């Protein structure tokens with residue numbers, strides 16, 4: 001299958017079109033023919049090199065929509081041809097953290113396209129339980145723009161409760177969401193102390209939060225915002241656009 005992958009970390013130039021094997025399925029997994037994959041700053045960090053063991057050559061891309069192409073032997077719920085979104089954050093779904101809806105605290109939590117192969121390719125695989133059906137209310141590109149922009153900020157407030165969220169000023173909300181601006185920020189501790197700010201981390205939203213977001217998008221309470229759509233082969237240019245912060249909304253690639 002065609003994939004935009006990299007064999008060594010580095011700048012956008014390490015991304016190359018490669019012919020890699022189609023993912024082989026475990027009994028509980030599903031093969032998805034990728035129709036769209038939205039870009040995330042995580043893709044850039046992973047491409048640049050993080051101290052985490054990742055499969056190589058690496059296929060990034062965590063915000064994937066597509067069509068079910070093959071199902072594993074034990075899969076009953078997914079049907080060939082079904083339109084789906086792959087939940088980016090994947091966890092064990094039965095530990096204490098998962099049962100509290102704090103999936104990203106699970107010991108087994110990982111993000112597709114980071115610790116596993118992602119969606120910058122013709123096909124991606126996922127456990128059947130990580131597939132979420134999507135309607136024809138929006139295009140594949142638009143649905144791919146949904147998971148992280150809405151879900152992480154929502155979880156920042158919902159996980160800690162409204163009172164806690166309200167007591168923290170917009171300063172923290174902005175800091176939480178814009179962690180993608182870089183690894184380090186400068187804080188004037190005098191104002192931080194006297195104005196009683198606090199810092200909260202929100203790595204990823206929960207599956208529960210994502211489901212709620214999908215329902216709101218379905219009802220058109222919110223609308224996915226797509227900045228631009230690039231063909232898969234132009235992933236390099238697409239990531240450069242994101243790194244230069246030239247976009248408004250999500251950048252999406254289509255195989």
Ligand SMILES: [Zn+2]
Pocket residue numbers: 091092093094095096097098106107108
């Ligand atoms: Zn768990």
